[in-house]
Amino acid sequence: MSQGVIDGGLKPPAFPALARALDNRLVLSAIFMFPALSILLVFLTYPLGLGVWMGFTDARVGRPGEFIGLENYVSLFQDSVFLLSVFNTLVYTAIATVLKFGLGLWLALLLNNALPFKAIIRAVVLLPYIVPTVLSAIAFWWIYDPQFSIVSWALKQFGLIDRYIDFLGEPWNARWSVIVANVWRGIPFVAICLLAGLQTISPSLYEAAALDGANAWQRFRHVTVPMLMPILSVVLTFSVLFTFTDFQLIYAITRGGPLNSTHLMATLAFQRAIPGGQMGEGAAIAVAMIPFLVAATLFSYYGLQRRKWQQGESND
Amino acid sequence: MATVEVKAARKSFGATEVLHGVDIDIADGAFCVLVGPSGCGKSTLLRMIAGLEHVTGGEIRIGGKVVNDVPPKERDIAMVFQNYALYPHMTVRENLAFSLKLRGADRATIAERVKTAADILGLSQLLERFPRQLSGGQRQRVAMGRAIVRNPQVFLFDEPLSNLDAKLRVQMRTEIKALHQRLKTTSIYVTHDQIEAMTMADMIVVMHDGRVEQIGAPLELYDRPANLFVAGFIGSPAMNFISGQQKNGAVIAADGTALPLPGAVARQDGRSVIYGVRPEHLVLAGPSEGVPATVDVVEPTGADTQVFTTMAGQAVAAVFTERHEFKPGDRIALRPRLEAVHVFDAASGQRI
8 A cells, every 4th residue: 555545545634623523413413403493493483483472462463562461362262253163173173083084094994905906096095185275175165055066966866855955054064064075185194194004014914813813803903903003193193283273175165154163263363363453362363272282292192102012122 | 633635736826827736645743844945836835724825726624624715713723924923012922812812712711821832932931022022033932822822733834934043043943843742733834944844844745836846754855856856955965966878887977977876777778867966975985986076165064074076077066074185176086875876867857
């Protein structure tokens, strides 16, 4: 080996202090984290902080408010429309989530079997998720139209009803209608996530269970469900978060009507803050969603923690 | 415990036939090893016996009863999978108890059977662990435990040792054999490793391309392989083959070297044959009585010395239990032990 090669390998750096700083783990990790951290701060932490702050003020559009403490919250808890929106949001989230998971799991199980044209069917399943929300909302709005509803028309043709259903004119009809629209949009996400989970389950587990004497239901109950739990709880959390904060679908189909019966907390917050101009009150409504969301996230987090069987060494 | 009979069993996946009529009779309490190279259909056959694959043609009987259309859980068999297929969300205890629980056994029976199985396999200290917390060998034992708690008619093993390291594989091989000697349950064991087959089996079924090549006891296959495939597959290092023509009670190789024939082989001058002799059946001889060979590579393992040579223009290996200081390029002479020479017809590959 020649002397020149060794010199080339160990040439002193041009900026020794900088080189040493870059060798420091703390400095290096700070540099690597900077881009992600700045995005989080600017686009998430700042708006969240601003929202929380505005909830404690009487800000209006075009006029920075003054700190008024908990006044917004106190008045909200006496506001029947707000309480109705909380009720609506809980009903909407609970029913839609149950339906999405029931149907999504069923669809995932179907798709996990050997089906003809499997690839095409899987692509079709994703369609509701791909279509822009507002576009599908308009389609549903048309489907629920009091005069031109295809559902009413079809039921009438079959002789099941004698007058058109007022889908969006009655409180409970309207609630069910928006729930159906949300479920239709939400199923693909659930189904595809659960399908991915199902495909990670080793077929030999099912064979072992079959030889152990398990029938189809027992294989589902003792193999599929427990193996799917980790992904199920993550998907459940996301689904609950998305549904709880839903805005577009409601705003495009009913705008919260009739008689505020489909107002969710998100749509009410928007309506009070922007068209209504009461920024402070709108912000307070939005902030009131946070405890629910935190509770849903914690539920999933601790749900994940408890699964001891996933921990430990994996050498397969 | 039960006999297992496979009668003209066929299996097709779509248009591809992977088993072309297989006949095997396994006696009650026997340890039968299905051995063959990858893709020979041995695992498929095992899965057909388990009921995990549909039988396209022929019959499978367990304990005399045709089980072609009997679902797996009613066949009273237990299977150990290559990847163990332990339920990851259950502890070792729950894994062992699962089948009994499904059959509605009462708590006391379950506890007792699990304890017995755990004692046999040395799992008593591990019952509360999850599969992830176990080593490969421990998982392997749990998989066997899951099979033995049920006390089934037949054990099926699908390459159970192939995920273990070499040392553990040898140890578990002995354990499985000891377990079989203790429980005496009819066992069918699939492997591609002929050493496993030789060491464990009462009866070996050599399979190749969806057909049975030969069935017999391990030493029977070693001593009297029915055809070239079995001769080349059984035994390690593999048998040497030299092609040539029969002439005047010898086989003349392509380069004119004469190889001595045992007296039992029918004289038929001009017949094309394959001359087979195992490396361990070649002895070092004086130049006048042996076949000349040139040393290419010497591999001393301590216990024996493997010598790779060129003899009659073809690669021939020899194994000596005594030590030799050969150098590459040395000229030596090797004498086949006549009683251990195998001769096969070159066209059909069948033993002569």
